[in-house]
Amino acid sequence: MSAVAEERVGAQQSAGVRLRDVRKTFRNRRRPVRTALDGVSLDVAPGEFLCLLGPSGCGKSTLLNILAGFVPADSGQVLVDGRPVTGPGPDRGVLFQTPMLFPWLTTWQNVLYGPKARGALTRQVREEAERLLETVGLADARDAYPHELSGGMRHRAAFARVLINRPGLLLMDEPFGALDAITRANMQRFLLELWQGRRMTIVFVTHDVEEATLLGDRVCVLSGPPGATEAVLDIGLRRPRTYEDTETLEFVTAKRRIREVLER
Numbered sequence: 585m586s587a588v589a590e591e592r593v594g595a596q597q598s599a600g601v602r603l604r605d606v607r608k609t610f611r612n613r614r615r616p617v618r619t620a621l622d623g624v625s626l627d628v629a630p631g632e633f634l635c636l637l638g639p640s641g642c643g644k645s646t647l648l649n650i651l652a653g654f655v656p657a658d659s660g661q662v663l664v665d666g667r668p669v670t671g672p673g674p675d676r677g678v679l680f681q682t683p684m685l686f687p688w689l690t691t692w693q694n695v696l697y698g699p700k701a702r703g704a705l706t707r708q709v710r711e712e713a714e715r716l717l718e719t720v721g722l723a724d725a726r727d728a729y730p731h732e733l734s735g736g737m738r739h740r741a742a743f744a745r746v747l748i749n750r751p752g753l754l755l756m757d758e759p760f761g762a763l764d765a766i767t768r769a770n771m772q773r774f775l776l777e778l779w780q781g782r783r784m785t786i787v788f789v790t791h792d793v794e795e796a797t798l799l800g801d802r803v804c805v806l807s808g809p810p811g812a813t814e815a816v817l818d819i820g821l822r823r824p825r826t827y828e829d830t831e832t833l834e835f836v837t838a839k840r841r842i843r844e845v846l847e848r
């Protein structure tokens with residue numbers, strides 16, 4: 585990614601998150617079948633990179649889906665940028681483990697899909713799309729279809745597709761979980777550079793303590809199931825961070841501290 589291209593794209597308003605005692609029970613014909621969240625409270629500051637860690641089934645994806653507006657909470661407060669979440673919106677970009685791209689559209693068409701669907705396809709948006717493709721290193725792949733892209737390229741195309749909406753909050757659900765080690769490291773580097781340039785708020789779900797330590801300002805550890813806030817830890821490592829930092833004593837110590845909370 586080019587830092588210059590990133591400068592030109594400019595920063596959008598980042599959005600803060602406030603969760604208070606969020607509860608969610610999944611029901612089948614109105615009968616409760618599974619309590620996923622049993623009182624999660626958390627604040628994320630505008631521009632912060634927060635990682636969400638916790639054992640399998642503790643409700644990390646459910647929490648992210650509630651923030652995205654895909655599923656409603658049963659009770660509690662869910663505010664993004666001071667407003668209650670009532671449904672999905674372009675102010676919140678969501679990235680999953682499988683990049684969401686329409687297979688019948690080219691990279692360029694995929695990136696412009698959202699603005700086009702909203703009737704907001706202006707010259708400025710097209711120019712922004714061109715800059716974004718440069719930023720994510722896909723300028724030469726603008727006419728390629730998803731099946732013609734590598735795994736990492738597909739992820740970067742999905743990034744561009746989300747970033748064209750200038751979301752103040754990026755919600756990422758184990759986005760690099762299925763990638764090989766080298767592509768994953770490249771995507772982590774790419775994400776760090778992107779975030780350092782744009783400073784949007786990020787809530788990032790991962791199973792990987794090392795990934796959380798490398799990326800996050802803070803880590804929220806959920807206990808469960810059912811999910812509840814166990815601890816919120818400051819990573820406290822200097823920025824900007826690089827992959828080489830993972831070998832420092834400070835990094836290993838920070839990682840151990842998180843693992844201890846996780847294993848409680």
Ligand SMILES: Nc1ncnc2c1ncn2[C@@H]1O[C@H](COP(=O)(O)OP(=O)(O)OP(=O)(O)O)[C@@H](O)[C@H]1O
Binds near residue numbers: 638
């Ligand atoms: N649509 C649904 N209907 C019923 N139960 C659900 C539904 N979605 C999630 N659950 C349940 O809610 C709980 C939390 O699931 P969730 O996927 O949020 O956990 P997670 O922490 O993201 O898990 P993992 O780390 O394994 O991905 C689980 O017990 C799951 O079975």
